[in-house]
Amino acid sequence: xxxxxxxxxxxxxxxxxxxxxxxxxxxxxxxxxxxxxxxxxxxxxxxxxxxxxxxxxxxxxxxxxxxxxxxxxxxxxxxxxxxxxxxxxxxxxxxxxxxxxxxxxxxxxxxxxxxxxxxxxxxxxxxxxxxxxxxxxxxxxxxxxxxxxxxxxxxxxxxxxxxxxxxxxxxxxxxxxxxxxxxxxxxxxxxxxxxxxxxxxxxxxxxxxxxxxxx
Amino acid sequence: xxxxxxxxxxxxxxxxxxxxxxxxxxxxxxxxxxxxxxxxxxxxxxxxxxxxxxxxxxxxxxxxxxxxxxxxxxxxxxxxxxxxxxxxxxxxxxxxxxxxxxxxxxxxxxxxxxxxxxxxxxxxxxxxxxxxxxxxxxxxxxxxxxxxxxxxxxxxxxxxxxxxxxxxxxxxxxxxxxxxxxxxxxxxxxxxxxxxxxxxxxxxxxxxxxxxxxx
DNA sequence: TGGCTTACCAACCGATCGGTCAGTGAAGGG
DNA sequence: CCCTTCACTGACCGATCGGTTGGTAAGCCA
Numbered sequence: 109x110x111x112x113x114x115x116x117x118x119x120x121x122x123x124x125x126x127x128x129x130x131x132x133x134x135x136x137x138x139x140x141x142x143x144x145x146x147x148x149x150x151x152x153x154x155x156x157x158x159x160x161x162x163x164x165x166x167x168x169x170x171x172x173x174x175x176x177x178x179x180x181x182x183x184x185x186x187x188x189x190x191x192x193x194x195x196x197x198x199x200x201x202x203x204x205x206x207x208x209x210x211x212x213x214x215x216x217x218x219x220x221x222x223x224x225x226x227x228x229x230x231x232x233x234x235x236x237x238x239x240x241x242x243x244x245x246x247x248x249x250x251x252x253x254x255x256x257x258x259x260x261x262x263x264x265x266x267x268x269x270x271x272x273x274x275x276x277x278x279x280x281x282x283x284x285x286x287x288x289x290x291x292x293x294x295x296x297x298x299x300x301x302x303x304x305x306x307x308x309x310x311x312x313x314x315x316x317x318x319x320x321x322x323x
Numbered sequence: 324x325x326x327x328x329x330x331x332x333x334x335x336x337x338x339x340x341x342x343x344x345x346x347x348x349x350x351x352x353x354x355x356x357x358x359x360x361x362x363x364x365x366x367x368x369x370x371x372x373x374x375x376x377x378x379x380x381x382x383x384x385x386x387x388x389x390x391x392x393x394x395x396x397x398x399x400x401x402x403x404x405x406x407x408x409x410x411x412x413x414x415x416x417x418x419x420x421x422x423x424x425x426x427x428x429x430x431x432x433x434x435x436x437x438x439x440x441x442x443x444x445x446x447x448x449x450x451x452x453x454x455x456x457x458x459x460x461x462x463x464x465x466x467x468x469x470x471x472x473x474x475x476x477x478x479x480x481x482x483x484x485x486x487x488x489x490x491x492x493x494x495x496x497x498x499x500x501x502x503x504x505x506x507x508x509x510x511x512x513x514x515x516x517x518x519x520x521x522x523x524x525x526x527x528x529x530x531x532x533x534x535x536x537x538x
Numbered sequence: 539t540g541g542c543t544t545a546c547c548a549a550c551c552g553a554t555c556g557g558t559c560a561g562t563g564a565a566g567g568g
Numbered sequence: 569c570c571c572t573t574c575a576c577t578g579a580c581c582g583a584t585c586g587g588t589t590g591g592t593a594a595g596c597c598a
Contacts, residue, residue: 241502245503249508
């Protein structure tokens, strides 16, 4: 009897199960948990409905497996974000753009996680905090803190706050570009790189006039 | 025969219909469209299921009515945001905090709109852009632009971008406070006013050291 | 060879879904 | 007075839901 992998992390190993997972990931992220039927998943995966329940005990188990896989995938490559050398502003800008690209390239996973957070509230928030964004966040905070150590940025600001703003602004682009795009002067929401550059510039320099010139 | 108000904006006028709308708004925003059954709505509203269909042609019609009502409610009071007088930084800070409070107070509506945007993608984005956030956005842009006119902020920044950042950072707080709260140094996500103050400070002054002191 | 496990499937189950229908009782107008 | 309108209901419909059951065919180890 299969479908007993409740706690384990063994990846499917079976080709059918992988196809089920892939189909489920796409459908769940696009339509949400309740809007997707096991029939639809089975059909898309090219297997029978009973086979879905052979590999996953319940629909919720399948969803959890999809979410776990998505989280794992999302954490790949984040070590490559940003350059390790160079002055702090460049390092921050590089991280911000890499992270935004990463989010946009994995839009399916991003939407899945976002939806899950929306539906499962605070309790899921803690889980996700630990296993998904944790690495991104820690790395970003480290970049900022190191810059602060070298007095390359203000001492009186909270590095965690800056990290929240960078990631938050990227998520904002991901989920609200379609809204803001339609406003007059909102055409920068069409170009991630331009958006990232503008946001980082403001983050670094603020919007108030300076003594010197701004660039 | 009722249930024929497909295009009209006449508010329910009937007490039963109002109770149905209220129940539906709460359930839809909490659990999402597909997870809420007409039975559940009817039960919560204290009417029969058939009566729901008497007032609203289909489940989707009811959902649309809820969304429309939510949008209308959300736009109330936004004219009171921010003070009209005083220096630009105070005006911006005041708007940002008022807007954040507004979002948090109407968390049900906010979540409903957010969910709808997530599920209905770009096509709904345009609608929402026009009818919900439009007024907020325009007002915020006006505040920023007026400050720019008086040379109270940099000339080379895009007012729309600043508006996106203010609103985006508020939405970030709303939806991700439960995630970021769990990180070391993320305790500022417990206090909206503190978060808003920190964000606006960075927005205004940037994170790079200045010639003078920062405050 | 025979027993055991595993991947898989068609058929089926009770429950619930969105939605319909025939009808009831009260209000209102002629 | 009847007649229409309207808010409202219980009983019902076909479809589909998540999940189960009994069974088949292939591989593996003895």
